Amino acid sequence: MSFASNIATTMLGLLKSHPEILLALSCFLLLRQCLGMLPRLLGKLHRVHDYCAEVVRASGLTLLFKGPILSKLDFIVTCDPANANHILKSAFADYQKGPDFPEIFDVLGEGIIVADDNSWASQRKSAHALFADAKFRGFVAEMSKGMVESALVPILTRAAELGxxxxxxxxxxxxxxxxxxxxxxxxxxxxxxxGFPEVSFVIAIEVAEEVVLLRHATPMWWWKLMRWLNVGPEKTLARARETIDAYVMQTIREKREAICEASSSSSLPDMLSVYLQNGHDDKFLRDMVLNFMIAGRDTTAAGLAWFFWLMSKNPHVETKIYEELKARFGEDDVQQFKVFDAESLHRLVYLHAALYEALRLYPPVPYNHKWAAKADELPSGVLVEPGTRILISMYAMGRMKEVWGEDCGEFTPKRWITKHGTVKYEPPHKFLAFNAGPRSCLGKDMALTQMMVVAAAMIYNFKVEAVEGHVVEPRISVILHLKNGFLAKVRKRRDC
Known part of the structure; x- marks a missing residue:
């Protein structure tokens, strides 16, 4: 009798004499089938972004995640650029946000982030016309420089002086x-x-972002039950939404009153004034303000935080950016702080490259959520059933050697510079920090303008050093915030 047969005979005898073992084993297998891969995901939730990268890498860039039975948590996770191009561009009409997305992101209302079809097209058209307006773009550029000069530099100067x-x-x-x-x-x-005054509206937005990400890893019936009972994270979200709505609606009322009084109307081309004058109702305005607030505030801030953390870990990169700034603008009186306008920074190749490299490794929005309207086959060969949810992981894509080469995990700005010394172009479906296809980021130019003005002023005038022992890692959120923030010491460049 073979060794395998001996083992089988022994196991059968054990199960006959101890039926409770058979029952326990059956329950385990049934529970595993019912719960799918969810328990494993929940066990890794504290490092969900890196865990996703690991399992997708092991699965050849695309993975079918099986959730509990009837949970609607089955979805495809991919970081394959060919799949991303297909979903976001080539077959754009067949991949939408889907019916569940507005429910998961209900705090955003019917704004441009969650909208599909005609609603999305109409909102994008209106926003695109405003963003393309030369007066509006000039206002954003001047405002960014002015705020660096009047707010950011003084705050950092004070921190440097106090140590x-x-x-x-x-x-x-x-x-x-x-x-x-x-x-x-x-x-x-x-x-x-x-004094960094506390802003309840900002805190409420951050709470909402965390709860929304938890909804992705929770059966819909369960978080809906919690919402109905007003308990747990859903109770926290409900309170946050009250704070968000109160702030935004008060702002809309005040702006409407100001516009009605000609002498009080603002000459600045802010978006709310433009939309109010076009006759939109309060519900539309509330959703517009909140959607663009999250898109503009959180993503740019997260991108800057990861950029300067990478600078602190790679001081040679910071030095090269500083040398580039000196070569372009010279060295002014070392007793004076220098702030740059956006137009003068466009030719700084290495600064561009370093920002792009930071966004490659730490994209502010780590996932793109899609829903298949009909059956399809992805370029990787994966069959997609109608109603399937798909997560494109931009965070994982930046860590795939099949996409970025053997040094994919390293911070290497030179990968963005051509042999001719210009900024290298990478297709949007490979570098997805600003999305791709018809839903590509409308505010890309504004975000890059702000990041460059801030980065240039800080590197030229200050030196940033991470506090020793401070742990930096991604937070559980739909935006790639830093879990513990980024504690750093700031020194004036002239004192270094």
């Missing part, structure tokens, strides 16, 4: 919140000021 550690992600979130308020609603919120 205090400062959470740079918090600083950037306040900077982008203040600038987004000016762009969207024409208001000076002054959150980036001495």
């Amino acid at each position: 205090e550690a400062v959470d740079l992600e918090d600083v950037f979130l306040r900077f982008t919140f203040d600038s987004s308020c000016k762009i969207l609603i024409g208001v000076d919120s002054n959150s980036l000021s001495d």
Whole structure:
């Protein structure tokens, strides 16, 4: 008798004499079938972005995730650029946000982030016309430079003089919140000021982002039950939404009253004023403000925070950017701080390359959520059933050697520079920080403008050093925030 037969005979005897073992084994197998891969995901939720990259890498860039039976948590995860190009561009009409997406992101209402079909097309057309307006673009560029000069530099100067550690992600979130308020609603919120005043609206947005990501890993019936009972994370989200709605609706009322009084109307081309004058109702305006606030504030701030964390880990890159700035602008009086306008920074190749490389490794929006309207086959050969949810992981794509080469995990700005010394172009479906296809980011130019103006001013005038022992890792959120912020010491460049 073979060894395998002996084992089988022994197991059968054990099961006959101890039927409870058979029952326990059957329950285990049934539970595993019912729960699918969810328990494993929940066990890795604290490092969900890196875990996703690991399992997708092991699965050849595309993975079918099986959730619990009847949970609607089955979905395809991919970081294959060919699949991304197909989903986001070639077969764009067949891949939508889907019927579940507005429910998961219900806090965003019917804004452009969650909208599909005609609603999305109409909102994008209106926003595109405004973003393309030369007066509006000039306003954004001048406002960004002015805020760096009047708010960011003074705050960093004070931190340098006191020798205090400062959470740079918090600083950037306040900077982008203040600038987004000016762009969207024409208001000076002054959150980036001495004492760092608490802004309940901002806290509520961050709470909402965390709960929304948890919904992705929770059966829909379960979080809907919690929402109905008003318990757990759903109770927290409900309170956050009350705060969000109160702030936005008060802003709309005040802006409407100001426009009605000709003497009080603002000459600045903020978005809310433009949309109000076009006759939109309060519900539309509420959703517009919130959607663009999250798109403009959170993504740019997260991108800047990861960029400067990478600078602290790669001081040779910071030095090369500083040398590029000196070569382009010279060295002014070392007693004076210098702030640059966006137009003068466009020819700085290495600064561009370093920003793109940071966005490749740490895309502010780590996932793109899609839903298949009909049956299809992806370029990788994966069959897609109607109603299938798909997650494109931009975070994982930046870590795939099949996409970016053997050094994919390294921070290497030179990969973005051609042999002719110009910024290298990469197709959007490979570099997905600003999305691809018809839904590509409308605010890409504005975001890059802000990032370049901030990065150039900080590197030219200051040196940033991470606080020793401070742990930096991604937070569980739909935006790639830093879990513990980024604690750093700032020194004046002339004192280094």
